[in-house]
Amino acid sequence: MQAQVYPSSQPPGISVTGEAEIQVMPDEVIITLGVESKSAQLQNAKSENDQRVNAVIAALKKTGVKESAIQTDFFSVNPEYRSADTTQPESYTVRKRMMVTLSDIDAFERVISGALSAGANVIQGIDFRTSALREHRDKARSLALKAAQEKASAMAVELGQTIGRPLQIIEQRGGYWSYYSGGWWGGHNYGGMSQNVMQSAGGSAEGAGTLAPGKIKISASVSATFELLQSGN
Structure with a gap:
């Protein structure tokens, strides 16, 4: 995704997207x-x-x-x-x-x-x-926001500027995927220059008997616009 600079009638800003994915053991x-x-x-x-x-x-x-x-x-x-x-x-x-x-x-x-x-x-x-789906979704969203902020900051540096306060934050549709069910819950494929973050949330992949449950993937994506400031402001 390329940086977008707003017209002079609006605060100068830079828009980015951020993604995060957490893998958790099913319970x-x-x-x-x-x-x-x-x-x-x-x-x-x-x-x-x-x-x-x-x-x-x-x-x-x-x-x-x-x-x-x-x-x-x-x-x-x-x-x-x-x-x-x-x-x-x-x-x-x-x-x-x-x-x-x-x-x-x-x-x-x-x-x-x-x-x-x-x-x-x-x-x-x-x-x-996972019985803690809400908790993991919140964590994935937090990581996605952090990814968006880090990417906006890195892009601003390349332009010789810095970022300020967020002007707009939009949560995209997240995903919930299990190897065994073979389907998506609210799944969505995000492309472009999205920042990808992956974090493993505890647990072991080892199971009893011949069953070794894979981890469940919980993803989140956000679009954010930050103020674009001249360095030193």
Whole structure:
């Protein structure tokens, strides 16, 4: 990004952007499990699905998952036809989805294995998160502001000037990304001359069993305009 000097009717200023990224260890995981049953008879499909769901819930509780951490949030019945001109369904598919919230990352593999053994046949999502997201976002924003200020100061020096008070600060949309979920939350790609800052926020990447959770990336970006002063002012 190039320095922008304002017309004489406005205070001379320099506009920059700053980015920051913090990597943190997850302390929470949300597992989305599904049970799908199919039969030529609707009642049979529903009965089998109910039995398997109850077995999965029992298995989850046996592994130490609290009942309050298990939520059934989706249910569907889909008739399937042999052809478009047939009014009688050939079969019925019953689907039920459960969301399991774990605060013990070490229990992840044990819980997944237990659920699959009990009858879960769909894993729709695995979301590793941090319960201190707000705190880390605030820290990333602070680092982004510092990056913007440092860059503005460095650019002003190249012009033989210095920076003064901030005239405008705009927070851009930040990002939250986990290797396991494979998606962005409010993610945005920033290009140009953005100042990049990375800080590792504690924790180890080592996990129990065969699971080694990667760190969650939390990013922030700001645009800032600072007064542009002659050196010595």
